[in-house]
Amino acid sequence: MASDKLDKLTRSYIEDPESVYHTWFLNNEDRLKAFRTIKKGLRKVITEIEKGTFGNDFKGSSLETVVTAISEQKQIFEGAAHPFFWKPKLRIPDIYENPENQLAFGRFLSACLHASNAKQVFDEIVKLDQLKIKGLGPAVANILYFLHPTCFPPFNTAIVRGFNALFHKKLKLGSWIAYLEMREDILVANQQADLSKDLGAFAGLLFEIGSGRLTLTENAEAVLDIENEKRLKALKKRHHQVLDDQIEENSHSQMQYHLARLGRSLGYRVWIAQNDHKREYNGQKLGEYSLPVLPLANLSKSVFDTVALIDVLWLNQKDQIVSGFEVEKSTSIYSGILRLYDLSLSVDQLCRLFLVAPDKREKEIKAQLMRPSFVKEHALKSAMTYLLFSDLQCDCDAMCKFGKDISVLDPIARSV
Structure with a gap:
């Protein structure tokens, strides 16, 4: 070539x-x-x-x-x-x-x-x-x-x-x-x-x-009309896909923003996933709401790397993790549960675990949490609940104003 x-x-x-x-x-x-x-x-x-x-x-x-x-x-x-x-x-x-x-x-x-x-x-x-x-x-x-x-x-x-x-x-x-x-x-x-x-x-x-988005000279003349039509369709489809991805990313960032704002108003130190610090919502980088470094030096590197990618963590003043939140807009609910499970195994104290997802995925969350492998993990089952986007978005301001600690989430937290 x-x-x-x-x-x-x-x-x-x-x-x-x-x-x-x-x-x-x-x-x-x-x-x-x-x-x-x-x-x-x-x-x-x-x-x-x-x-x-x-x-x-x-x-x-x-x-x-x-x-x-x-x-x-x-x-x-x-x-x-x-x-x-x-x-x-x-x-x-x-x-x-x-x-x-x-x-x-x-x-x-x-x-x-x-x-x-x-x-x-x-x-x-x-x-x-x-x-x-x-x-x-x-x-x-x-x-x-x-x-x-x-x-x-x-x-x-x-x-x-x-x-x-x-x-x-x-x-x-x-x-x-x-x-x-x-x-x-x-x-x-x-x-x-x-x-x-x-x-x-x-x-x-x-x-x-x-897929026809990059055209080669060698085959352009032979199939010009057909391939051009395919290419235009592919471009249009990709354009819509990119727009959809941007909407999903914005929703994901919005939930992280609400959780970070709520955590700070309750007096917790907030960590936002390392790779999301440069994301923006409301004109502000999410990293501005986050600790610059995750203070968990007692974890092994492999566990630390996993925990550092959890979407939002709340820590108390002793740098103990109080709760972890995984926002699952369109990605695998199962993988989010696994990351929270890793978190639960890596901390000594009681830690609340929350899946955060759109209302339309509630049935999927319930089905995943009812998997036999998770049902057997009694500690995980009792610690993990889920929040729906609509509840968090609607009640966040009130919880910021009147909440005193993590128990403010209890009225909107759901379990199987």
């Missing part, structure tokens, strides 16, 4: 504020949170498979939780869950009814999760491919990306279509051999493009080509 051609495409990709480079790769804290959620979820999948308690359907399984966290990265991974749906008539993917295949899949995931280099993962892919498990193809590569983002790129129809257009190849989607071939070319081209060590950035470039 000519260097100047790739440079030109890369510039167009970077300079477009609505490209997935900006809307997903650079400016999406949910992408970063997904890495932890997926790794944690995979450990549960692996444990259940080893114990023989995984079950025989995708729906309601721990694997559904993992793949849902991936597909929620909607800018590029929408539809990532489809290959894992159990299709009874076709008996695919054959990891739900065949215990041997299920065990092999679990051990593949375990080996990849614990792998320390690309060769180890490569060898596991070859071993898995040799088993010829019906319906279990390189859609699994999307999981690998979230385990080893600098070594293994994501893989879907638009990415493959973009790859074929850019590299003048005819690779097919459902082959591990095709995926590994594509990976080798991407690794070389990514060094030339110098976007990021994280292959998600280059995969986003291929996605833009494959």
